[in-house]
Amino acid sequence: MQQPSALHRTDAEHALAGLASVTGLSAASAESLRRLIGPIERYPAGAVLSSIAPAPRLKWILSGWACEMRVLPDGRRQIFSFSAPGDVVLSRPVNVSSPCSVVTLTSVECVDVAQTLARAKDADRAELWRAMSLALTVAEERRYEEIIRLGRRSAVQRLADLLIELHDRLDRIGLVENGSFNLPITQEHIADVLGLSVVHVNRSLKTLRLKNLATFRFGRVSGIDRAGLEKSREN
Amino acid sequence: MQQPSALHRTDAEHALAGLASVTGLSAASAESLRRLIGPIERYPAGAVLSSIAPAPRLKWILSGWACEMRVLPDGRRQIFSFSAPGDVVLSRPVNVSSPCSVVTLTSVECVDVAQTLARAKDADRAELWRAMSLALTVAEERRYEEIIRLGRRSAVQRLADLLIELHDRLDRIGLVENGSFNLPITQEHIADVLGLSVVHVNRSLKTLRLKNLATFRFGRVSGIDRAGLEKSREN
DNA sequence: CGGTCGTTTGAAGTGGTTCAAGCCTTGTGG
DNA sequence: CCACAAGGCTTGAACCACTTCAAACGACCG
Numbered sequence: 001m002q003q004p005s006a007l008h009r010t011d012a013e014h015a016l017a018g019l020a021s022v023t024g025l026s027a028a029s030a031e032s033l034r035r036l037i038g039p040i041e042r043y044p045a046g047a048v049l050s051s052i053a054p055a056p057r058l059k060w061i062l063s064g065w066a067c068e069m070r071v072l073p074d075g076r077r078q079i080f081s082f083s084a085p086g087d088v089v090l091s092r093p094v095n096v097s098s099p100c101s102v103v104t105l106t107s108v109e110c111v112d113v114a115q116t117l118a119r120a121k122d123a124d125r126a127e128l129w130r131a132m133s134l135a136l137t138v139a140e141e142r143r144y145e146e147i148i149r150l151g152r153r154s155a156v157q158r159l160a161d162l163l164i165e166l167h168d169r170l171d172r173i174g175l176v177e178n179g180s181f182n183l184p185i186t187q188e189h190i191a192d193v194l195g196l197s198v199v200h201v202n203r204s205l206k207t208l209r210l211k212n213l214a215t216f217r218f219g220r221v222s223g224i225d226r227a228g229l230e231k232s233r234e235n
Numbered sequence: 236m237q238q239p240s241a242l243h244r245t246d247a248e249h250a251l252a253g254l255a256s257v258t259g260l261s262a263a264s265a266e267s268l269r270r271l272i273g274p275i276e277r278y279p280a281g282a283v284l285s286s287i288a289p290a291p292r293l294k295w296i297l298s299g300w301a302c303e304m305r306v307l308p309d310g311r312r313q314i315f316s317f318s319a320p321g322d323v324v325l326s327r328p329v330n331v332s333s334p335c336s337v338v339t340l341t342s343v344e345c346v347d348v349a350q351t352l353a354r355a356k357d358a359d360r361a362e363l364w365r366a367m368s369l370a371l372t373v374a375e376e377r378r379y380e381e382i383i384r385l386g387r388r389s390a391v392q393r394l395a396d397l398l399i400e401l402h403d404r405l406d407r408i409g410l411v412e413n414g415s416f417n418l419p420i421t422q423e424h425i426a427d428v429l430g431l432s433v434v435h436v437n438r439s440l441k442t443l444r445l446k447n448l449a450t451f452r453f454g455r456v457s458g459i460d461r462a463g464l465e466k467s468r469e470n
Numbered sequence: 471c472g473g474t475c476g477t478t479t480g481a482a483g484t485g486g487t488t489c490a491a492g493c494c495t496t497g498t499g500g
Numbered sequence: 501c502c503a504c505a506a507g508g509c510t511t512g513a514a515c516c517a518c519t520t521c522a523a524a525c526g527a528c529c530g
Contacts, residue, residue: 070379070383072383072387073469074469074470076387078382078383078386078387080379080382099376099379099380100379140375141334143378143382144305144315144334144335145334146382147313147315147378147381147382147385148305148307148313150382150385150386150430151313151385151429151430152307152311152313152430154517154518155517155518186475186476186477187476187477188476193386194386195385195386195387196518196519197518197519197520198476198477199478199479199518199519199520199521200517200518200519202477202478202479203478203479203518206478206479217477218476218477218527234308234309235309389485389486390485390486421507421508421509422508422509423508431486431487432486432487432488433508433509434486434487434488434489434510434511435485435486435487437509437510437511438486438510438511441510441511452509453495453496453508453509
């Protein structure tokens with residue numbers, strides 16, 4: 001039986017693999033990071049990761065999913081990105097002018113980067129800090145792809161693009177099996193990230209399903225045909 | 236008669252005012268920066284600001300306009316942002332995987348930030364470097380607004396939002412006079428930043444013009460009704 | 471076993487695209 | 501100084517992608 005306060009071993013391994021593959025972290029540094037992990041912050045689904053300090057804080061996600069989003073005056077939402085294990089997110093103090101909030105989609109385990117690295121040996125600290133910053137930069141550069149997605153692609157193309165992105169990210173951290181992976185979100189979340197209505201997301205998913213390119217159902221994507229998706233992303 | 240190699244005095248003043256107002260640069264630091272400016276890099280309209288070094292370089296724009304953009308495989312463009320005097324842009328080495336290139340829209344005068352600050356006194360350098368980095372961060376955070384624009388707003392709302400953004404940015408650097416400012420771009424550029432067709436941009440501009448909210452013609456925006464634009468941005 | 475939330479489908483409406491043509495403005499050369 | 505070309509702006513008409521509204525169905529949860 002798992003102890004409630006112990007981190008599930010495999011969770012941290014996925015996160016470590018992801019950070020290492022994105023940032024080129026050396027095996028030695030990854031190993032020291034694994035031993036440094038803690039204290040683990042746990043959030044339930046639907047929680048806001050907000051920095052209590054006036055300055056933003058970096059958080060490294062060990063398990064679970066989160067998203068960056070903003071609620072508009074009229075109650076609609078725009079989701080900016082999804083964050084998975086191994087990703088670094090910028091948790092900001094809550095205030096009106098904040099560009100976005102980080103909200104958990106499932107229960108989430110993460111660590112505060114500054115706090116964790118503070119206990120590292122000097123030799124490790126610089127390298128680990130570099131890796132964490134780079135991971136954040138990589139996530140930020142995905143925003144260019146997202147703007148192209150919203151500005152220049154049709155509904156089916158946006159969906160194909162999103163599924164490819166998520167597939168590749170999760171594949172890198174070993175969370176894809178046989179072209180299937182868990183994606184614990186609803187069609188409404190997909191609508192909010194792609195700037196579409198839920199109804200149309202549903203219809204576009206059906207299109208992909210009928211073409212045997214991918215199936216999304218009940219929080220799981222299966223039957224991914226990556227090459228086929230790439231084709232229908234472009235036209 | 237103006238010497239070809241001399242910087243037009245007022246240009247640098249606008250850029251300095253912009254940097255100071257965005258980053259809270261002290262008057263003393265702004266003054267030292269003004270004396271440090273140089274050597275000035277000049278680009279004709281349509282040039283690509285690419286870093287020769289393998290690493291990206293920060294450039295500080297003194298005069299002229301540029302944009303961050305990417306050309307898609309099918310030849311269409313997505314423009315990510317417009318950059319005006321006082322803005323800091325990240326000039327990247329040209330290669331396939333680069334998220335975007337910086338392209339000039341007019342002739343542009345700028346300086347390399349690292350090169351310019353290298354000649355600063357130690358006391359100034361840290362403060363000036365902080366300001367330049369902050370200016371870049373502010374520009375990057377505008378991307379959240381842009382995603383909302385593309386994901387959740389109609390054509391007229393996008394246009395209103397864009398005009399408000401540009402008005403406020405140019406107002407801060409003293410380039411707005413009587414609700415008018417120069418915007419040396421074509422309707423096609425507007426289409427490419429808003430993810431619309433040129434034809435529809437034209438019709439939406441007409442809508443704003445008929446409502447007396449703003450007029451864009453031949454590279455100049457006039458008759459801005461900021462409050463009115465803000466209303467039509469939201470519904 | 472009923473309630474709630476998510477998914478699916480249909481039908482009607484609308485906002486934006488595309489294609490095509492004409493016009494206006496600016497720059498160039500005779 | 502005028503003629504002409506080229507690029508940008510403007511408008512109309514037809515088409516299509518996506519939205520909205522409405523209703524039914526399915527899965528999961530107490």
